[in-house]
Amino acid sequence: MLNPTRVSQGLLAWIEERIPVQAWIAASLHVTIPRSAHTFYLGGITLFCFVVQGTTGILLALYYQPTPETAYDSILVIMNQLNFGWLIRSVHAWSANLMIIFCILHLLRIVLQGAYKKPREITWLVGMGLLFLTLGFGFTGYLLPWDQRAFWATTVGTEIAGAVPFIGDFVRQFLRGGADVSAATLTRFFGVHVLVLPVALAGLLVLHLLLIHQQGLADPEGDENE
Amino acid sequence: MTEFTVKPIRRRKSIQLLLGFSFIATIGGVLAPIIAYLIPRENAAAYGGPSEVGAPEDFPLNSGKIVSVNDKPVIIVNTKAGGLKAFSAICTHLGCVVTWNERKGIIHSPCHDGLFNPVNGSVISGPPPRPLPQYELVVKEGKVLVGKPLGNIYGERSGE
Amino acid sequence: MSRESEPAAPREPDLLPFWPHYVLSEFIAWYIVLGVLITLAALFPAGLEEKANALQTPEHVKPEWYFLAVYQFLKVASVFASLGSEAPRLTGILLPAIGMALLFFLPFLDRGPKRPARRRPLLLILTILILAVVIALTVWGQYS
Numbered sequence A: 001m002l003n004p005t006r007v008s009q010g011l012l013a014w015i016e017e018r019i020p021v022q023a024w025i026a027a028s029l030h031v032t033i034p035r036s037a038h039t040f041y042l043g044g045i046t047l048f049c050f051v052v053q054g055t056t057g058i059l060l061a062l063y064y065q066p067t068p069e070t071a072y073d074s075i076l077v078i079m080n081q082l083n084f085g086w087l088i089r090s091v092h093a094w095s096a097n098l099m100i101i102f103c104i105l106h107l108l109r110i111v112l113q114g115a116y117k118k119p120r121e122i123t124w125l126v127g128m129g130l131l132f133l134t135l136g137f138g139f140t141g142y143l144l145p146w147d148q149r150a151f152w153a154t155t156v157g158t159e160i161a162g163a164v165p166f167i168g169d170f171v172r173q174f175l176r177g178g179a180d181v182s183a184a185t186l187t188r189f190f191g192v193h194v195l196v197l198p199v200a201l202a203g204l205l206v207l208h209l210l211l212i213h214q215q216g217l218a219d220p221e222g223d224e225n226e
Numbered sequence B: 001m002t003e004f005t006v007k008p009i010r011r012r013k014s015i016q017l018l019l020g021f022s023f024i025a026t027i028g029g030v031l032a033p034i035i036a037y038l039i040p041r042e043n044a045a046a047y048g049g050p051s052e053v054g055a056p057e058d059f060p061l062n063s064g065k066i067v068s069v070n071d072k073p074v075i076i077v078n079t080k081a082g083g084l085k086a087f088s089a090i091c092t093h094l095g096c097v098v099t100w101n102e103r104k105g106i107i108h109s110p111c112h113d114g115l116f117n118p119v120n121g122s123v124i125s126g127p128p129p130r131p132l133p134q135y136e137l138v139v140k141e142g143k144v145l146v147g148k149p150l151g152n153i154y155g156e157r158s159g160e
Numbered sequence C: 001m002s003r004e005s006e007p008a009a010p011r012e013p014d015l016l017p018f019w020p021h022y023v024l025s026e027f028i029a030w031y032i033v034l035g036v037l038i039t040l041a042a043l044f045p046a047g048l049e050e051k052a053n054a055l056q057t058p059e060h061v062k063p064e065w066y067f068l069a070v071y072q073f074l075k076v077a078s079v080f081a082s083l084g085s086e087a088p089r090l091t092g093i094l095l096p097a098i099g100m101a102l103l104f105f106l107p108f109l110d111r112g113p114k115r116p117a118r119r120r121p122l123l124l125i126l127t128i129l130i131l132a133v134v135i136a137l138t139v140w141g142q143y144s
């Protein structure tokens, strides 16, 4: 007779013999952290928000249509005609704001606990990269509904970037994909929002977490090089 | 003594049960709206009354022409035996759009050589399992109007 | 501050296992955030204004709240107009950029060994000050 527990145990052992998955999981979980390292779970909550953004974002992308003619109407369909479409879009919007709030709070705790000091300078730099990417998500995502607020906030936002000395005109044109906010801007922002930024943020995040795992959390009560 | 050792174990068990249950409930609560969201919206808005596809002169005797009715391909055929008729142009085999075969005077599916009768849409030969569904067609004030599909949309009505 | 003068005695940190203690607490935090998210989404669903119209600017165009401080600073920078016609625009962009650059390189600017903020009063005061200015600019931007 086939015993299900036996079979699954055998299967796990078979996999483990070839690739030591369980050993990897054990190695990444069985670490210790200083009791005085009060993270307030801020980095983890930011990570959670990112996961929520990925999930709801993929769901939105299944119905959203990134052209000036159809974008607004596809948002209306999501809000009014699909089951729970309003919930998914609203969670995406709220989670975006919470992600930025928690990212900033996380940064503040790193500053106040001095957790950026040697040997964690690189973790800090990667973290700053994560902050910029998160803000980039907010900037590009704001345009996608193609309503009045989206259009004009992006017009003003890219105009401000155009005030950068010397290269301003180029930066503005580059961001807009042309002289004005137009169809080219929408497809550009959409591509960056759903392809470029997620891949970049996921990559930096892996690096961030690897570094933290390698170095352990800082003990805020100890001085550096303890 | 026994009471003392049994109690904490029982409590731990029930807490584990409670945790496990609420965990599964949460997963279900998150997945249910997502699955509901993935169900496509009804395409109900499509039919807005009969649509004009041209004048009778556009469909001379022994001709067949593909027109678009509510974003769906429809073939208008005009034969001596059957007169002016409209059939769905979506082949009932694997969904290719049929064409008019001038030489044989019948409806032809280019993908696997399915042949349909232009009088009633029935299958003459080839792999299609069902006849082509017929559409309502009226000629009014010099216009050809195509309306709803007649009978079962899958064309499963018995031939006339 | 008597603590400051104490020699930094080597100390063994009190350690806590990551699994399951920390992970479990983290999960509980996620649970709460999920609840908050769904509540917020249900009570205040995401809005949608009129469809974009390139020929008509609505009143009160504002960026997202996290760009408001910079936006407001750019407006406030008009006080530098006496330094030249380009001065407001330049300072409005350059000063925040320099601020961000300083923050970016913080670990290389602050190299002192002391960690917790209560033993680094200068850092604490600076943080509170910068935070107060940013929050003030944000609120101001929201209501102007």
Ligand code: HEM
Binding pocket: A037, A039, A041, A042, A043, A044, A045, A046, A047, A050, A103, A106, A107, A110, A115, A116, A120, A123, A124, A125, A126, A127, A128, A130, A131, A134, A205, A208, A212, A216, A217, A218, A219
């Ligand atoms: C997408 C944004 C970010 C995510 C998801 C993230 C995630 C995390 C997580 C999960 C930890 C483990 C400890 C904790 O939860 O606090 C951590 C630690 C850390 N983060 Fe971030 N982080 C982000 C942004 C940042 C930013 C903006 C900075 C600062 C510029 C930063 C700097 C650090 C440093 C230095 C540590 C090590 C802390 C220690 O050793 O005590 N991170 N991050």
Ligand code: FES
Binding pocket: B091, B092, B093, B094, B095, B096, B109, B110, B111, B112, B113, B114, B126, B127, B128
């Ligand atoms: S699709 Fe028409 S014959 Fe196969």
